[in-house]
Amino acid sequence: MARKLQENPQLDMTPMIDVVFELIIFFVVTLTEAQKKDETIELENGQHGIVLTPEELPPEHMQIDIASVGRDGKRLATPRISMGDRTLTKEQVYERVKARYEKYNREFPVLIRADFETPHSAVRDVMDACTKAKIWKISFMAVAEDKTKGESRPALRTGKRKVFK
Amino acid sequence: MARKQQENPQLDMTPMIDVVFELIIFFVVTIKQEDIFSRLNVNRPAPSPPSATETPKDDISCTIEIGKALYHGERNGVYVYNKKEVTLQQLEGYLRETAAVSVDTPIIVKCAENSPHKALVDLLDVCYKYKLFSVSVFTL
Numbered sequence: 001m002a003r004k005l006q007e008n009p010q011l012d013m014t015p016m017i018d019v020v021f022e023l024i025i026f027f028v029v030t031l032t033e034a035q036k037k038d039e040t041i042e043l044e045n046g047q048h049g050i051v052l053t054p055e056e057l058p059p060e061h062m063q064i065d066i067a068s069v070g071r072d073g074k075r076l077a078t079p080r081i082s083m084g085d086r087t088l089t090k091e092q093v094y095e096r097v098k099a100r101y102e103k104y105n106r107e108f109p110v111l112i113r114a115d116f117e118t119p120h121s122a123v124r125d126v127m128d129a130c131t132k133a134k135i136w137k138i139s140f141m142a143v144a145e146d147k148t149k150g151e152s153r154p155a156l157r158t159g160k161r162k163v164f165k
Numbered sequence: 166m167a168r169k170q171q172e173n174p175q176l177d178m179t180p181m182i183d184v185v186f187e188l189i190i191f192f193v194v195t196i197k198q199e200d201i202f203s204r205l206n207v208n209r210p211a212p213s214p215p216s217a218t219e220t221p222k223d224d225i226s227c228t229i230e231i232g233k234a235l236y237h238g239e240r241n242g243v244y245v246y247n248k249k250e251v252t253l254q255q256l257e258g259y260l261r262e263t264a265a266v267s268v269d270t271p272i273i274v275k276c277a278e279n280s281p282h283k284a285l286v287d288l289l290d291v292c293y294k295y296k297l298f299s300v301s302v303f304t305l
Contacts, residue, residue, distance in 0.1 A: 010176065011176055013180060013181055017180070017181075017184055020184070020188075024188070024191075028195075043200075043202070043286075044282070044283045044286040044287065044290075045286075045290070046203050046205055046286055046289065046290040046293070047203065047290070048203075048290050048291075048293035048294040049203030049204050049205040049289075049290065049293055050203055050204050050205075050206070051201060051202075051203050052201075052202040052203055052204055066282075109204075109206075111204060114282045115282065116281065116282055116283035116286065117281050117282065117283065118281065118282040119278065119279050119280070119281065119282075120276040120277065120278055120279065120280045120281070120282060120285065120304065121278040121279065121304075123276075123282055123285070124276070124278070124304040127209045127302070130209065131209045131210075135209075136208055136209055136210075137206055137207075137208060137209075138206070138207050138208075138209050138302075139204040139205060139206045139207075140204065140205045140207070140282075140285070140286055140289065141202055141203075141204055142202065142203050142204070142205060142286050142289075142290065143200050143201070143202060143203070144200075144201045144202055144203035145200065145201040146200055147198045147199060147200050147201060148197070148198065148199075148200055152200060
């Protein structure tokens with residue numbers, strides 16, 4: 001019953017390194033994919049709000065972005081409403097919210113990530129689209145704790161917008 | 166069938182250490198600390214003109230209005246409380262008193278169309294500071 005003794009005890013690391021690299025590339029790619037968002041938006045401070053964690057919001061929640069400046073740092077004539085990286089009109093926002101409401105058949109949180117300079121009329125458009133789709137509770141996103149020391153939000157302090165290439 | 170006995174059974178750690186260092190440097194360089202975000206909830210009443218909704222007497226009603234200057238600087242938002250123009254600091258005092266009476270007091274915020282979103286978020290943050298959570302937002 002004695003098993004044959006392993007004659008070559010040297011471990012070949014090559015496949016392990018291959019796998020590890022594969023995993024790293026996978027996570028880097030998926031992480032950047034998941035964080036796709038409108039980077040021109042600068043949020044106002046709101047340190048007394050409910051701190052957002054991935055577990056805090058139910059998975060069916062919806063995030064709507066409203067930008068007031070373009071990538072060139074200049075003010076937009078009409079604020080840009082978007083979800084993910086798709087620009088939407090207020091009618092499209094209504095349709096999406098309604099579709100999700102019909103899918104889950106209950107209220108879900110709608111999180112509005114609006115730039116601090118967005119005129120209220122754009123925020124109102126999005127809120128009206130939500131109420132039309134029977135969502136009465138709206139959340140506004142703010143910054144609870146500034147970990148980047150204002151680096152991610154220069155306009156909030158200096159009034160000068162970051163320009164994206 | 167006998168395989169040749171391995172003469173040097175010692176594991177060579179050098180490539181693994183190389184790779185691990187590479188990974189450490191990669192992550193140290195790429196990982197950026199993100200801001201921590203919060204959310205401020207509001208109730209949105211049915212889309213009807215604000216004049217149609219009668220506010221009960223013991224409610225406090227706070228109107229945010231602003232002129233054209235949306236940029237950071239002299240006019241971040243003009244708060245009007247009790248038909249008087251007030252600063253956010255003054256408003257904070259009123260809200261503190263309101264919260265001392267009852268934290269269930271409904272807060273009604275009426276925003277002018279061209280007021281910056283910042284003014285609303287600032288006000289909501291103060292409401293949350295004093296645990297005034299029933300905030301409704303109207304548009305003027």
